[in-house]
Amino acid sequence: MPLAKHILWRVILGFITLFFASVLIFMMTNLLPGDPARAILGPRATPEKLAILREELGLDRPVAVRYAAWLGDISHGDLGTSLAGMQQPVTKVIGRRLYNSFLLVVLAAFVSVPLSMGIGAYTALKRDTKLDATATIATLTLSALPEFVIGIVLILLLSTQVLHILPPISRLDPFAPYLGQLDLFILPVMTLTLAVLPYIVRLLRASTIEVLESEYISMARLKGLPEPLVMRRHSLPNAVVPAIQGTAMQLAWLAGGIVVVEYLFAYPGIGSALVDAVSNRDYPVIQALSLILAATYVFLNLAADILTILITPRLRTGMR
Amino acid sequence: MSDVVLSVKGLRVELEASGADIDDEVEFTIHSGEVLGLVGESASGKTTAATALLVHQRRGAVVAGGEVVIKGRDILSLSPVELRKVRGGLASYVPQDPSMSLNPALRIGTQLREILEVHGFGASDAERAERIREMMAEVLLPGDRQFLRRYPHQLSGGQQQRVAVAMAFACRPSLIILDEPTTGLDVTTQAHVLRTVKDLARTYGVAALYVTHDLAVVANLADRIAVMYAGRLVEVGPRDALFRGAHHPYTRRLLASVPDLAGKYALRGIPGRAPLPGKRPPGCSFADRCDYTEPRCIEAFPPYEGPEEHRVRCWRWEEIARLSLQNDFVPRRACDASRGATGPVVSAKGVRAFYGTTEALHGVDLEVRPGCCVALVGESGSGKTTLARAIAGIHPGKVEGEIRLGDHELKRDARHRPKADRQAIQYIFQSPYGSLNPRRSIGQILEPPLRTFFDLSRSEKEDRMVEALEMVTLDGSLLGVYPDQLSGGERQRVAIARALVAKPTVLICDEVTSSLDVSVQASIVELLVKLIDETGVAMIFVTHHLPLVRTLAQEVTVMNVGEIVETGTVDAVLADPQAEYTRNLLADTPDVDRTPF
Numbered sequence: 001m002p003l004a005k006h007i008l009w010r011v012i013l014g015f016i017t018l019f020f021a022s023v024l025i026f027m028m029t030n031l032l033p034g035d036p037a038r039a040i041l042g043p044r045a046t047p048e049k050l051a052i053l054r055e056e057l058g059l060d061r062p063v064a065v066r067y068a069a070w071l072g073d074i075s076h077g078d079l080g081t082s083l084a085g086m087q088q089p090v091t092k093v094i095g096r097r098l099y100n101s102f103l104l105v106v107l108a109a110f111v112s113v114p115l116s117m118g119i120g121a122y123t124a125l126k127r128d129t130k131l132d133a134t135a136t137i138a139t140l141t142l143s144a145l146p147e148f149v150i151g152i153v154l155i156l157l158l159s160t161q162v163l164h165i166l167p168p169i170s171r172l173d174p175f176a177p178y179l180g181q182l183d184l185f186i187l188p189v190m191t192l193t194l195a196v197l198p199y200i201v202r203l204l205r206a207s208t209i210e211v212l213e214s215e216y217i218s219m220a221r222l223k224g225l226p227e228p229l230v231m232r233r234h235s236l237p238n239a240v241v242p243a244i245q246g247t248a249m250q251l252a253w254l255a256g257g258i259v260v261v262e263y264l265f266a267y268p269g270i271g272s273a274l275v276d277a278v279s280n281r282d283y284p285v286i287q288a289l290s291l292i293l294a295a296t297y298v299f300l301n302l303a304a305d306i307l308t309i310l311i312t313p314r315l316r317t318g319m320r
Numbered sequence: 321m322s323d324v325v326l327s328v329k330g331l332r333v334e335l336e337a338s339g340a341d342i343d344d345e346v347e348f349t350i351h352s353g354e355v356l357g358l359v360g361e362s363a364s365g366k367t368t369a370a371t372a373l374l375v376h377q378r379r380g381a382v383v384a385g386g387e388v389v390i391k392g393r394d395i396l397s398l399s400p401v402e403l404r405k406v407r408g409g410l411a412s413y414v415p416q417d418p419s420m421s422l423n424p425a426l427r428i429g430t431q432l433r434e435i436l437e438v439h440g441f442g443a444s445d446a447e448r449a450e451r452i453r454e455m456m457a458e459v460l461l462p463g464d465r466q467f468l469r470r471y472p473h474q475l476s477g478g479q480q481q482r483v484a485v486a487m488a489f490a491c492r493p494s495l496i497i498l499d500e501p502t503t504g505l506d507v508t509t510q511a512h513v514l515r516t517v518k519d520l521a522r523t524y525g526v527a528a529l530y531v532t533h534d535l536a537v538v539a540n541l542a543d544r545i546a547v548m549y550a551g552r553l554v555e556v557g558p559r560d561a562l563f564r565g566a567h568h569p570y571t572r573r574l575l576a577s578v579p580d581l582a583g584k585y586a587l588r589g590i591p592g593r594a595p596l597p598g599k600r601p602p603g604c605s606f607a608d609r610c611d612y613t614e615p616r617c618i619e620a621f622p623p624y625e626g627p628e629e630h631r632v633r634c635w636r637w638e639e640i641a642r643l644s645l646q647n648d649f650v651p652r653r654a655c656d657a658s659r660g661a662t663g664p665v666v667s668a669k670g671v672r673a674f675y676g677t678t679e680a681l682h683g684v685d686l687e688v689r690p691g692c693c694v695a696l697v698g699e700s701g702s703g704k705t706t707l708a709r710a711i712a713g714i715h716p717g718k719v720e721g722e723i724r725l726g727d728h729e730l731k732r733d734a735r736h737r738p739k740a741d742r743q744a745i746q747y748i749f750q751s752p753y754g755s756l757n758p759r760r761s762i763g764q765i766l767e768p769p770l771r772t773f774f775d776l777s778r779s780e781k782e783d784r785m786v787e788a789l790e791m792v793t794l795d796g797s798l799l800g801v802y803p804d805q806l807s808g809g810e811r812q813r814v815a816i817a818r819a820l821v822a823k824p825t826v827l828i829c830d831e832v833t834s835s836l837d838v839s840v841q842a843s844i845v846e847l848l849v850k851l852i853d854e855t856g857v858a859m860i861f862v863t864h865h866l867p868l869v870r871t872l873a874q875e876v877t878v879m880n881v882g883e884i885v886e887t888g889t890v891d892a893v894l895a896d897p898q899a900e901y902t903r904n905l906l907a908d909t910p911d912v913d914r915t916p917f
Contacts, residue, residue, distance in 0.1 A: 213379070215420040222376055222415075223435045223487070224408035233434070237425040313425060313471040 080284035101269035120204025248304030331386035340598030357538030360548030429468030478509035557630035577842035579867030589843025746819035752811035809840035
């Protein structure tokens, strides 16, 4: 079946993209000024000690050989050993944090996507009214603000200056169940939601307006269908399609954008892990996290492509 | 007479922003089982008037007055909920373009079922399913589950329109509004759809309003015809009375611009254009294009006059009604047999053309002599445009066979042809909206061929451009104007002028009139005839519309699925077609009956 073949081909393309990303990541981290051995031993290390450690770390081998070894290890699920602190396996260093960040992104996605699509569709329906104008100004203002500004404003409003209803920092207790710490998620999720919302709202507003002007919507109304049915059955499935790619881009951005937001709320995720790793010159961790972020981008775009095909009858049946 | 189903009085539709009238003083009635044809050219307000009957308007327009009564119910005063019950239930709508009006994301079964569901038709799902099967059978489509599970794009244009017709008849409405439902369909498919609509309306006693720009389409279908011009009805009367003795000058000129299949009359366009909303004069809006204008026409718009069954809005209608229609018709000139005595200027032999690996043309021959017009006629997918493009060297796929210009063979791809060959063959495209760059002035559009093919000074170039514009009866002062300031007909004239500045020996016209109104189409055909006479250019005229061929071409080549079906002189082929395909095509082509004269 060509549809399966098409998806397989996209997956292969995704892996090729990831391969190039891995080359870039490896080269960039190796070209960074500074040397892991020096970073570990500190500024007063003797050249002899440095040489020994370099040999231990395999830094004396050619870059291509090291890249091949790294890639080989990754394919076995081995992300290498952290150079900092206890020299634990990278998987262990980032494992819990990865889970925390994943949780944050998924929560933010589950709140922001339906909410912004709903607002987008509704403002399209109420096009050129006061409500629409207000929503337009609000979303434009929001999209002009960087996410850390949004976060700070939220902290000022809800946790410090005006109201004191939410904790200003979100230091999760890894040993207690997360369900009991839900209040810690609210501010980071709100910040991320407000950061991606404007773009998706504008996307869906535009695509819904286009759909509402279409002849098949006129036809649905001339058939006497009630307005909620026209929106739900006739408009939304068609309006969502052009917004899928943009939404995927926004979610991919979310995955990267959490670096700043996590730092702001002291949330123990990959964002703060990445900040630590960079300051420690912990190359294996930097490489692993960068690759994971790249994989997220590739995966989300792939998912968007496949979803677009699956919910567009013309594309789906055209593949058969 | 049977009972009145629809009665419209003083209907006015305005543009919300300016209050300018799109439609005004629209009045007509339709009885059960009767088909009324509402005929008008583009921007006449006919579609706006039709959808206003269901209180549906495009953005920015609003029903500003009048009365619409369907089966005793005053539609304009209904609440939204009551109105919804009327739409699709008491009165239904068949859209212009089913490929745009069926939801691409929903199966056709879903779209058929929902209209029954919202109108509470049938007591159970089983009853509704039965009704759908019944309707599909009426429009001659399979009603099985597999077919109903298809999406609109998996249906042909004709099948899509049948689904739309089935949907419209599903809840047994009293009134059905058809908005140019056959535009864009092939004549054969169009004939089938028209027959279906007529049969269903008769069988179930449904009143039908059939909106169209093409008088010929309603000639066999409608019982009565209403003619609309610039937002007002100018004449409403029984079909035969109207066709054989139209009272309004506009109706008469419109009739004269409908191509005559029988070939007695030449096409005659209507110069000028209809005034748009907001620019309509206080007097008769046809006055500036009319041959019978007198001072009172400019002062006030005439009221409806004449007997109840044949009403007309013209101050001089009684006088005009007595005049013979011949006044407005010009007899067609016979074909000049002496033409084409010399050898062909362009010829194709055994031409095969491909799209990818699919062969679209299966070895066809064509010859065109100087001063002669060959019409390439066929339905969509016949390969007529492919052949024209292969000759012009702009077919995007592989081309095999021999294409000659005069004494030498042409390269396949126009980009590889020498300058002289490219200059000799000029191509005019179907849509003047797509073929003129909106960011270039008319002068900038006409200049490139001059620059490429000739070595001329600035003033010489300008002279040539003005000369070309004058040949297409446009004013030389248009050089600085941009395409969006021109009407469709004017744009097509510019496209023709662009071909003419190159001084071609062969002119290829690809469906050049199909996006234009009939009155404009007629003027363009008049122009092309004049150009052949004056310049002796050879022409290949590609069209799907057989009657057009009569006025213009000396020879006709009929094509079907990539092959030539029949070729010969126009008179011979149309009077006595040899191929069955041509006979069917002729039979399906709607024509206006001009019997009495």
